[in-house]
Amino acid sequence: MKIDDCRERFRTFLADSGFRITNQRLAIFDAAFRIDNHFTAEELLDEARKIDSSVSRATVYRTLPILTGSSLVREIDVGKDFKFYLANPEKGNQQAQVLCEDCDKIFEIDAPFLEWYGSSVSSKFGLKPVSQRLQISAQCTEYRESGACKNHS
Ligand SMILES: [Zn+2]
Incomplete structure (x- = not known):
């Protein structure tokens, strides 16, 4: 699936779930898809700030559950005190x-x-x-x- 299609699905998900579509949320979404490997919340913050410098750590932490809720980003718990994430709309938990x-x-x-x-x-x-x-x-x-x-x- 192309990034544009994914972004469109994310917008639809936000609207359907009653979340506002903000530039910061879209910047965080784009950042997740720019990183091709697994990333942590902190790595996502760094990447999102390259797109929109106004993105705060709190916004990233609040947006991650929305991203995983949309199923466009997967959360991977490896039993540490932080989680890894992967932008991966197609593979699910297979x-x-x-x-x-x-x-x-x-x-x-x-x-x-x-x-x-x-x-x-x-x-x-x-x-x-x-x-x-x-x-x-x-x-x-x-x-x-x-x-x-x-x-x-
Ligand atoms: Zn090693």
Whole structure:
């Protein structure tokens, strides 16, 4: 999906959900789509400020739940005290993550079996699955070779 189509969907989502369409919200949205990898709220703030210098940290934190609510940005909880995000309208939760346990580098892989697995396990208990996730802790090449990663995020 093209960025323009995504932006249009975001505008529609804002309007339908009763949120005002503000330049700051659109700047944060654009910033999320400019970063092609996983990002934190702080990285999103830096990127959004390049587009609109009036974007504040508070606005970013208030806008992130709106972005994830629109399903155009995915939240990835890796069990830390902060979350990662990914602008990814198409893949939903059919993705598994492999994370370096030292530098937090995240690799995403398609995992179409996840949904099937979630529903077959849930159905044994008569439950309806809502979401499922798979995360694998790993050591990146740099960690394996030198015992530490330079790129701590
Ligand atoms: Zn690493």
